Amino acid sequence: MLSKEILKELGNFSLQPYLITTLYLNVSPLSNPKGEYKIIWKDLKKNFLESLNLEGEIKKSVLSDLEYIENLIDQVSFGSANTIVLMSCSAKDWRYQIPLYPILKNKLVIDKDPYTRPLSYLITANKPYYLVVLSRGDARVFKYFIGEIREEGEIKEEIPKKHKQGGWEASDWQRWHETHVIWHFKEVAEFLDKKIQGEEKIVLGTTSPKNTSEFLDVLPKRLHEKIIGEIPIELDSPINEILEKTHNMIEAHEENEINDLIDQLIVTNAKGKEAVIGLEDVAHAVHQKRVRMILVYDQFEQPGFQCPSCSFMSPYLENCPYCNVKMEKRADIVDELIEEAIINNSELKYIKNKELAEKIKNIGAFLRF
Numbered sequence: 001m002l003s004k005e006i007l008k009e010l011g012n013f014s015l016q017p018y019l020i021t022t023l024y025l026n027v028s029p030l031s032n033p034k035g036e037y038k039i040i041w042k043d044l045k046k047n048f049l050e051s052l053n054l055e056g057e058i059k060k061s062v063l064s065d066l067e068y069i070e071n072l073i074d075q076v077s078f079g080s081a082n083t084i085v086l087m088s089c090s091a092k093d094w095r096y097q098i099p100l101y102p103i104l105k106n107k108l109v110i111d112k113d114p115y116t117r118p119l120s121y122l123i124t125a126n127k128p129y130y131l132v133v134l135s136r137g138d139a140r141v142f143k144y145f146i147g148e149i150r151e152e153g154e155i156k157e158e159i160p161k162k163h164k165q166g167g168w169e170a171s172d173w174q175r176w177h178e179t180h181v182i183w184h185f186k187e188v189a190e191f192l193d194k195k196i197q198g199e200e201k202i203v204l205g206t207t208s209p210k211n212t213s214e215f216l217d218v219l220p221k222r223l224h225e226k227i228i229g230e231i232p233i234e235l236d237s238p239i240n241e242i243l244e245k246t247h248n249m250i251e252a253h254e255e256n257e258i259n260d261l262i263d264q265l266i267v268t269n270a271k272g273k274e275a276v277i278g279l280e281d282v283a284h285a286v287h288q289k290r291v292r293m294i295l296v297y298d299q300f301e302q303p304g305f306q307c308p309s310c311s312f313m314s315p316y317l318e319n320c321p322y323c324n325v326k327m328e329k330r331a332d333i334v335d336e337l338i339e340e341a342i343i344n345n346s347e348l349k350y351i352k353n354k355e356l357a358e359k360i361k362n363i364g365a366f367l368r369f
Helices: 004-011 037-050 056-075 117-125 167-195 209-218 239-270 279-287 334-343 354-358
Strands: 020-026 083-089 094-100 107-111 129-135 138-145 148-156 201-206 227-232 275-277 291-297 304-306 328-330 347-351 363-367
Touching: 004 117, 020 037, 020 056, 037 056, 037 107, 056 083, 117 334, 117 347, 129 167, 129 209, 129 239, 138 167, 138 239, 148 167, 148 239, 167 209, 201 209, 201 239, 227 239, 239 275, 239 291, 239 347, 239 354, 239 363, 275 279, 279 291, 279 334, 279 363, 291 334, 291 354, 334 347, 334 363
Parallel strands: 129 201, 201 227, 291 347
Antiparallel strands: 020 083, 020 107, 083 094, 129 138, 138 148, 275 363, 291 363, 304 328
16 A cells, blocks of 8 residues: 555655666556557657766666566456556666556656655545445444555454343343443544544444444544545455455545535635636746645646746746746646645645536636735
8 A cells, every 4th residue: 555654765765876667657458448558658669768968887777677568468467447657767677566546647767866756646636445345343443545445453352141040130230231232332432532633534344224323322422523425335345355345435425526626716706716727827836835725637737837946837838927938848838836835735636537627627726815
């Protein structure tokens, strides 16, 4: 599962003087029903080779990286991954692979360290979810993050069986049974309370309405507002079923959340208040450090210009309006804008639905002032 720890490890990694080749490739069957990603890879490789300006052992290592990656793409199936991240430094016999569920933009980068910017954005734009599946005496807790799920713990309690006979003894035994059930649910609630300290959300896996109701009675109030919904699921369900149901619930929740944000952005912008729509206006707001939250289509790319002095970016201005100097061409200014916004503590939200993104010309932002 992708994590900040992995990013930190890669960020501190270097094999200088040799370079590291990093490829992000969309291998999704929906985007590439006939394996078109192989053609996309060849185009990326061709464009790189046309501008290759390396010599000696460093050049030899990079060419070997490209050969290694090509063999992998031609021969390997990437399973359920929609994006594959491949990193290589042949001179040091170093390889690294990261399969991802989200679809990221295709990119080939050769640099002194692994290219992790898209991974950093992915972690910034997403939050973890906890799924808790309850029964009377047993519970399983899972962590879901960007398309992957992992079991965090199983919590069991020895629950006395219900008494089948009537009378006072049966009544006392029933109360004892219910007391143990509540103890169990409290233990599960305490486990979640310790785990959830930030922006995490909760999905409830319901085995019965009674279990859910009794669990909610003992769940800390601060965690109630983090629950996004319930899914019907059994405690012993296969992990693939658990992942699918959890993923579908989260996808629907996040699309509704983005839809609401886009509607708010459009209304706020129309009133002339703290919101901008479109790349040019967002670029000015980012440069002025006014952006509180940036919303951007996850496949959006746009060539443009960047000022060598103050770093202002524009899709069409060739002279900087802030420094009055000639700007330099950039193949894609969207990632640069996102990075600058994040540096200035802006919140990042990715839009996965193209039709929703088109409502705000693929990018927009809520402003601080």
